Amino acid sequence: NITVAGDAMHPMTPDLGQGGGSSLEDAVVLGRHIGNSVIRNGGLIVQGDMAKAIDDYVKERRWRAACLVTGSYISGWKQQGGAKWWMKFLRDGVFYKYVFGWIAGLVHYNCGNLPAVSSGKED
Ligand SMILES: Cc1cc2nc3c(=O)[nH]c(=O)nc-3n(C[C@H](O)[C@H](O)[C@H](O)COP(=O)(O)OP(=O)(O)OC[C@H]3O[C@@H](n4cnc5c(N)ncnc54)[C@H](O)[C@@H]3O)c2cc1C
Numbered sequence: 001n002i003t004v005a006g007d008a009m010h011p012m013t014p015d016l017g018q019g020g021g022s023s024l025e026d027a028v029v030l031g032r033h034i035g036n037s038v039i040r041n042g043g044l045i046v047q048g049d050m051a052k053a054i055d056d057y058v059k060e061r062r063w064r065a066a067c068l069v070t071g072s073y074i075s076g077w078k079q080q081g082g083a084k085w086w087m088k089f090l091r092d093g094v095f096y097k098y099v100f101g102w103i104a105g106l107v108h109y110n111c112g113n114l115p116a117v118s119s120g121k122e123d
Contacts, residue, residue: 001047003054005030010065015076018068018107025111026061033057035115064109071103 003009006023033053041049078095081087 001050001054003030003058009061010069012069012072013076014072015079016068016072016103016107018072021107022065022068025064025109026057028111028114029060030054030057031114032112033060039115067106071106075100075103 005026007019009026010019010022012019012022033056034050037049037053038045074095078091081091
Protein backbone atom coordinates (compact mmCIF):
# COMPACT_ATOMS: atom_id res chain seq x y z
CA ASN A 1 0.00 0.00 0.00
CA ILE A 2 2.59 2.51 -1.11
CA THR A 3 2.26 5.19 -3.74
CA VAL A 4 3.76 8.53 -4.77
CA ALA A 5 2.31 11.98 -5.42
CA GLY A 6 3.49 15.41 -6.52
CA ASP A 7 6.97 15.85 -7.94
CA ALA A 8 7.82 12.28 -6.96
CA MET A 9 5.17 11.08 -9.40
CA HIS A 10 5.43 13.70 -12.13
CA PRO A 11 8.45 16.02 -12.09
CA MET A 12 7.93 18.62 -14.80
CA THR A 13 9.60 21.69 -16.24
CA PRO A 14 8.25 24.99 -14.85
CA ASP A 15 6.84 26.26 -18.16
CA LEU A 16 3.16 25.84 -17.35
CA GLY A 17 3.46 26.57 -13.62
CA GLN A 18 1.53 23.39 -12.81
CA GLY A 19 3.91 21.35 -10.61
CA GLY A 20 2.41 22.52 -7.33
CA GLY A 21 -1.15 22.72 -8.67
CA SER A 22 -1.06 19.16 -9.95
CA SER A 23 0.42 18.00 -6.62
CA LEU A 24 -2.68 19.39 -4.92
CA GLU A 25 -4.86 17.62 -7.50
CA ASP A 26 -3.07 14.38 -6.55
CA ALA A 27 -3.88 15.01 -2.90
CA VAL A 28 -7.59 15.53 -3.63
CA VAL A 29 -7.89 12.47 -5.88
CA LEU A 30 -5.93 10.23 -3.50
CA GLY A 31 -7.98 11.55 -0.58
CA ARG A 32 -11.19 10.82 -2.46
CA HIS A 33 -10.27 7.22 -3.26
CA ILE A 34 -9.05 6.51 0.28
CA GLY A 35 -12.08 8.30 1.77
CA ASN A 36 -14.53 6.36 -0.39
CA SER A 37 -12.82 3.11 0.62
CA VAL A 38 -13.13 4.00 4.31
CA ILE A 39 -16.82 4.87 3.82
CA ARG A 40 -17.48 1.64 1.90
CA ASN A 41 -15.94 -0.37 4.72
CA GLY A 42 -17.85 1.21 7.57
CA GLY A 43 -15.05 3.50 8.73
CA LEU A 44 -12.33 0.84 8.53
CA ILE A 45 -9.12 0.70 6.51
CA VAL A 46 -9.31 -2.67 4.73
CA GLN A 47 -6.05 -3.82 3.16
CA GLY A 48 -7.30 -5.26 -0.15
CA ASP A 49 -9.70 -2.40 -0.73
CA MET A 50 -7.01 0.17 0.12
CA ALA A 51 -4.73 -1.36 -2.52
CA LYS A 52 -7.58 -0.94 -5.01
CA ALA A 53 -8.13 2.68 -3.90
CA ILE A 54 -4.46 3.45 -4.51
CA ASP A 55 -4.54 1.66 -7.85
CA ASP A 56 -7.62 3.67 -8.89
CA TYR A 57 -5.83 6.88 -7.86
CA VAL A 58 -2.86 6.04 -10.10
CA LYS A 59 -5.17 5.16 -12.99
CA GLU A 60 -7.08 8.43 -12.62
CA ARG A 61 -3.93 10.55 -12.44
CA ARG A 62 -1.53 9.04 -14.94
CA TRP A 63 -2.82 10.55 -18.20
CA ARG A 64 -3.38 13.94 -16.61
CA ALA A 65 0.20 13.88 -15.28
CA ALA A 66 1.59 12.62 -18.60
CA CYS A 67 -0.16 15.44 -20.50
CA LEU A 68 1.16 18.10 -18.10
CA VAL A 69 4.74 16.78 -18.14
CA THR A 70 4.72 16.60 -21.94
CA GLY A 71 2.92 19.92 -22.49
CA SER A 72 5.24 21.69 -20.09
CA TYR A 73 8.32 20.26 -21.75
CA ILE A 74 7.16 21.14 -25.28
CA SER A 75 6.23 24.65 -24.17
CA GLY A 76 9.69 25.24 -22.66
CA TRP A 77 11.51 23.66 -25.56
CA LYS A 78 9.77 25.97 -28.01
CA GLN A 79 10.34 29.11 -25.93
CA GLN A 80 14.01 28.41 -25.39
CA GLY A 81 14.72 26.87 -28.75
CA GLY A 82 16.79 29.76 -30.09
CA ALA A 83 16.37 32.17 -33.00
CA LYS A 84 17.18 30.09 -36.07
CA TRP A 85 14.68 30.62 -38.92
CA TRP A 86 13.22 27.12 -38.71
CA MET A 87 12.77 27.41 -34.95
CA LYS A 88 11.04 30.78 -35.40
CA PHE A 89 8.79 29.18 -38.00
CA LEU A 90 7.99 26.24 -35.71
CA ARG A 91 7.42 28.54 -32.72
CA ASP A 92 5.45 31.38 -34.29
CA GLY A 93 3.97 29.71 -37.36
CA VAL A 94 3.02 26.34 -35.90
CA PHE A 95 3.33 26.13 -32.12
CA TYR A 96 1.66 29.37 -31.02
CA LYS A 97 -0.95 29.14 -33.80
CA TYR A 98 -2.05 25.54 -33.45
CA VAL A 99 -0.60 23.82 -30.37
CA PHE A 100 -0.24 26.28 -27.52
CA GLY A 101 -4.00 26.85 -27.11
CA TRP A 102 -4.48 23.17 -26.35
CA ILE A 103 -1.51 23.05 -23.98
CA ALA A 104 -2.57 26.22 -22.15
CA GLY A 105 -6.07 24.73 -21.78
CA LEU A 106 -4.55 21.98 -19.62
CA VAL A 107 -4.36 24.38 -16.68
CA HIS A 108 -8.19 24.55 -16.52
CA TYR A 109 -9.03 21.31 -14.79
CA ASN A 110 -11.49 20.14 -12.18
CA CYS A 111 -10.10 17.25 -10.17
CA GLY A 112 -13.40 16.68 -8.33
CA ASN A 113 -14.38 16.78 -4.67
CA LEU A 114 -13.40 15.06 -1.47
CA PRO A 115 -16.00 12.75 0.05
CA ALA A 116 -17.69 13.82 3.28
CA VAL A 117 -16.29 10.98 5.39
CA SER A 118 -17.87 12.27 8.59
CA SER A 119 -21.36 11.99 7.04
CA GLY A 120 -20.51 8.74 5.22
CA LYS A 121 -21.31 10.20 1.79
CA GLU A 122 -19.16 8.90 -1.07
CA ASP A 123 -18.16 11.16 -3.94
C1 LIG B 1 11.37 28.18 -8.58
C2 LIG B 1 10.12 27.35 -8.64
C3 LIG B 1 8.92 27.94 -9.01
C4 LIG B 1 7.74 27.20 -9.06
N1 LIG B 1 6.56 27.79 -9.44
C5 LIG B 1 5.42 27.09 -9.46
C6 LIG B 1 4.18 27.71 -9.81
O1 LIG B 1 4.11 28.90 -10.11
N2 LIG B 1 3.06 26.95 -9.80
C7 LIG B 1 3.09 25.64 -9.49
O2 LIG B 1 2.02 25.00 -9.51
N3 LIG B 1 4.25 25.01 -9.17
C8 LIG B 1 5.41 25.71 -9.14
N4 LIG B 1 6.60 25.09 -8.80
C9 LIG B 1 6.63 23.64 -8.58
C10 LIG B 1 6.18 23.27 -7.17
O3 LIG B 1 6.92 24.00 -6.22
C11 LIG B 1 6.41 21.78 -6.95
O4 LIG B 1 5.85 21.07 -8.04
C12 LIG B 1 5.76 21.32 -5.67
O5 LIG B 1 6.34 21.99 -4.58
C13 LIG B 1 5.91 19.82 -5.50
O6 LIG B 1 5.38 19.48 -4.26
P1 LIG B 1 5.79 18.13 -3.58
O7 LIG B 1 5.05 18.10 -2.29
O8 LIG B 1 5.59 17.01 -4.54
O9 LIG B 1 7.36 18.20 -3.36
P2 LIG B 1 8.19 19.23 -2.43
O10 LIG B 1 7.51 20.53 -2.31
O11 LIG B 1 9.58 19.18 -2.98
O12 LIG B 1 8.13 18.53 -1.02
C14 LIG B 1 8.90 17.39 -0.70
C15 LIG B 1 9.29 17.51 0.75
O13 LIG B 1 9.89 16.29 1.16
C16 LIG B 1 10.97 16.61 1.99
N5 LIG B 1 11.87 15.44 2.00
C17 LIG B 1 12.73 15.04 1.03
N6 LIG B 1 13.39 13.93 1.40
C18 LIG B 1 12.91 13.60 2.63
C19 LIG B 1 13.19 12.54 3.55
N7 LIG B 1 14.08 11.57 3.28
N8 LIG B 1 12.51 12.52 4.71
C20 LIG B 1 11.59 13.49 5.01
N9 LIG B 1 11.29 14.52 4.16
C21 LIG B 1 11.94 14.56 3.01
C22 LIG B 1 11.57 17.86 1.40
O14 LIG B 1 12.33 18.56 2.36
C23 LIG B 1 10.30 18.62 1.02
O15 LIG B 1 9.83 19.44 2.05
C24 LIG B 1 7.78 25.82 -8.73
C25 LIG B 1 9.01 25.23 -8.35
C26 LIG B 1 10.15 25.98 -8.30
C27 LIG B 1 11.45 25.31 -7.86
